Amino acid sequence: MGRYFQVLKLFWGASLQAELEYRSNFLIACLTSLGNLAGSLFGLFLFYRTGYQFEGWSWEQALIILGLFTLLQGFSGTFLSPNLNRIVEHVQEGTLDFVLLKPISSQFWLSTRTFSPWGLPDVIFGLLVIGYAGTLLGLGAENYLWALIPLGFGLISLYSLWFILGATSIWFVKIYNVTEVLRGLLEAGRFPMVAYPVGYRFFFTFIIPVAFLTTIPAETLLGRVEWGWLLGAGLLAAGLFGFARFFWGFALKFYTSASS
Secondary structure, eight states: OHHHHHHHHHHHHHHHHHHGGGTHHHHHHHHHHHHHHHHHHHHHHHHHTTSOOOTTOOHHHHHHHHHHHHHHHHHIIIIIHHHHTHHHHHHHHTTHHHHHHSSSOHHHHHHHSOOOGGGHHHHHHHHHHHHHHHHHHTOOHHHHHHHHHHHHHHHHHHHHHHHHHHHTHHHHSOOHHHHHHHHHHHGGGGSOGGGSOHHHHHIIIIISOGGGTTHHHHHHHTTOOOHHHHHHHHHHHHHHHHHHHHHHHHHHTTOOOTTO
16 A cells, blocks of 8 residues: 555656646636536525525535535536546557556555645635534534545545546547546535436436435534435446446456557
């Protein structure tokens, strides 16, 4: 593990130095994230401006959902999108050959090679929204600590789904549209699951587990989650991560390299 941490430090250090050559991009990223957050807040405000509220979710509680969604967007922009979308390029250009020859886990290399600071504004704004809503609701430190558990499970699940889709590029090569479909489906996480009809709730809970990314962590933060859902979030994360590792090994059996 120590060797992997050293490699990770080198990866992210080199990526950060390369990205900071264009420091004005960070300002642009901040303005873009702020504009996206303002749009999301306005969309949520349209529901609540007349006194309507999602069943069991006040304005402040719905803000926590939105904050978690923004945080996940930042996580995706910082770690997932810069790395996992490039799996397609590696397969297309044949550079996956060089990754497989390295004396390190190819999944680790592909998942952590690049660190993009341009997703950090979303992380910061998401935390600020969560902190603001939590202050209004009088949440304590123990609430935030408990919420870290399902949030961590959600991040693992999101990574696993993205990596599984990336691995399918070995067969289909061009899968950019598929990852965009996943990104679009995850947009449902900006609202509580009760905002959707029953059929959609089932789909976003048991087919594409959006509920485990935002709603379950928010319920835990508010101190009203059932333990069965927490257990389910853990089992889902472990199952998806294990399947992602298995699926990558299975996919590599069909990879013939650029020179064969």
